[in-house]
């Protein structure tokens with residue numbers, strides 16, 4: 251955002267969307283050139299058509315600062331600037347208020363003023379000639395109140411004097427006293443009520459408390475469900491718990507906004523909310539009682555990964571047991587500080603991990619069913635540039651682990667860049683130098699104290715332009731200057747060692763400007779303990795596990811719904827349970843770490859995966875009577891771990907009887923082609939298609955149907 255202001259001549263739309271500062275920067279203001287010769291300061295100046303001025307100043311943390319703004323004899327002469335300070339970042343808060351004015355500065359008869367009171371923290375400061383606006387801040391903002399009960403509200407007036415007047419919006423919505431004591435009305439269903447606090451001096455300014463009024467418990471009626479998560483935006487996957495105070499009641503819920511009935515999905519355990527918008531509507535049911543009122547919450551879940559790359563959310567801190575089966579890599583921690591273990595589940599958390607990050611109160615467990623070749627010593631988010639997912643390329647500004655700017659981004663195998671195949675996953679980063687502006691990749695990374703070395707893979711772009719040389723910095727320490735070879739193939743780079751203190755440090759890849767357009771590709775960035783064994787020049791794909799000989803045939807299709815073995819969490823092959831599952835397939839129950847939709851049959855389904863270098867296989871060997879048959883089954887794709895569509899094929903012996911793609915996260919019916927077999931043993935196989943990125947299908951309710959008349 252700041253670079254756009256410095257480099258461009260007009261404010262960027264994204265900037266307005268991101269910021270409350272728009273109140274002081276009307277959309278049609280012009281940008282006045284601004285200069286600073288300090289690395290610690292960035293500034294931008296705007297002028298409205300009415301001749302009002304706003305200065306934005308970002309001051310790095312470090313030392314106290316004194317700053318003089320000099321307009322060089324131009325207006326503003328005789329103006330007063332009011333100062334509003336954001337410590338740390340400009341952030342939206344619930345009341346959408348901006349900080350109150352913390353000082354004012356007059357240019358007097360001249361056209362400059364000095365602020366000698368900028369403290370050592372990271373500050374974003376607005377100086378504006380627009381007078382401070384009256385604002386009203388209300389607390390609590392979104393309380394939940396039971397019908398007939400009271401809730402005390404409070405309000406304060408910012409940048410004006412006097413108190414507020416309270417009112418309830420709409421009729422039949424309860425009452426509020428002059429002191430802000432709100433009493434909720436009687437309701438049969440949950441209801442949202444707005445209560446307004448208006449400034450007495452400036453009645454156009456007001457704050458709103460949005461109150462959720464819930465029905466009171468009533469004899470003869472089940473109590474309403476309670477949700478463990480408030481509605482709203484979450485950065486990444488969450489697990490939602492729903493409870494009701496009515497003992498023995500069952501909770502049923504829908505995800506399509508419809509009213510829950512006795513045939514809606516039964517709540518049996520935490521619902522994993524994954525990327526996208528989720529509306530959960532729930533009600534409690536108990537024989538002999540009226541069903542409870544329906545209660546809904548809307549959630550918007552982002553895809554910002556909080557766990558290490560390739561890991562999915564498994565459980566919150568405080569979970570007593572990690573419910574998964576088979577062997578998996580488990581990460582525990584937050585904010586980039588994790589400990590890792592390869593474990594066989596289910597496993598008790600007692601004494602399992604030391605605390606990787608005492609400063610965080612949002613530690614979680616994450617799981618990867620692909621065992622990593624090396625547990626990371628330092629967690630870099632999006633280290634392989636697989637996010638954001640693109641089918642071609644994406645240029646910044648993007649933030650996804652890395653901050654990508656206007657001359658950097660991610661590109662996928664086969665894009666117009668014609669880069670060599672990505673050495674990790676299917677995407678790489680790129681940096682470009684063009685028209686005097688050169689790309690950078692920046693990430694703030696949380697370190698444990700230690701000695702480290704950095705490795706990454708780089709390649710040139712022989713199909714177009716020049717080779718971009720670049721420098722790599724750890725904070726302000728230059729780790730090296732590099733230039734990929736002209737062949738276009740990826741080469742491994744390992745830097746000299748460097749020392750990191752505990753805490754956040756900045757890793758920066760910074761292109762060096764070239765006269766002609768030039769490009770470099772970067773992938774597979776790792777920070778490893780100094781002196782680690784060398785990485786392979788070209789990473790090897792995972793070997794396929796051995797497949798056992800066919801056993802004796804079954805007499806008819808068995809375990810069609812994958813209800814055996816009965817599991818508490820997913821179990822990956824190789825194992826045999828009527829079906830044989832290889833190392834990229836298995837069985838899992840509702841609520842497993844794969845976060846599947848509910849099984850259409852029973853409580854479990856199969857899963858079939860394709861990963862880089864491996865494909866799932868599910869096989870059953872059985873005795874057929876001579877005749878013509880087909881197979882029907884239900885399948886869905888996985889919503890997590892990228893949520894990619896998954897393709898697989900179905901065979902009878904070596905004859906393909908269908909090729910399918912799961913493109914929906916809801917189960918859909920599928921049917922194979924019909925096939926004719928001789929009497930005797932034949933093998934049905936489900937086989938994942940080759941893929942370079944993990945994709946998964948869930949399969950259930952397989953039926954073998956005889957199509958011709960049997961005697």
Ligand SMILES: [Ca+2]
Pocket residue numbers: 634635636672673674675676677678773774
């Ligand atoms: Ca990659």
Ligand SMILES: [Ca+2]
Pocket residue numbers: 811812813849850851852853854855950951
């Ligand atoms: Ca089933």
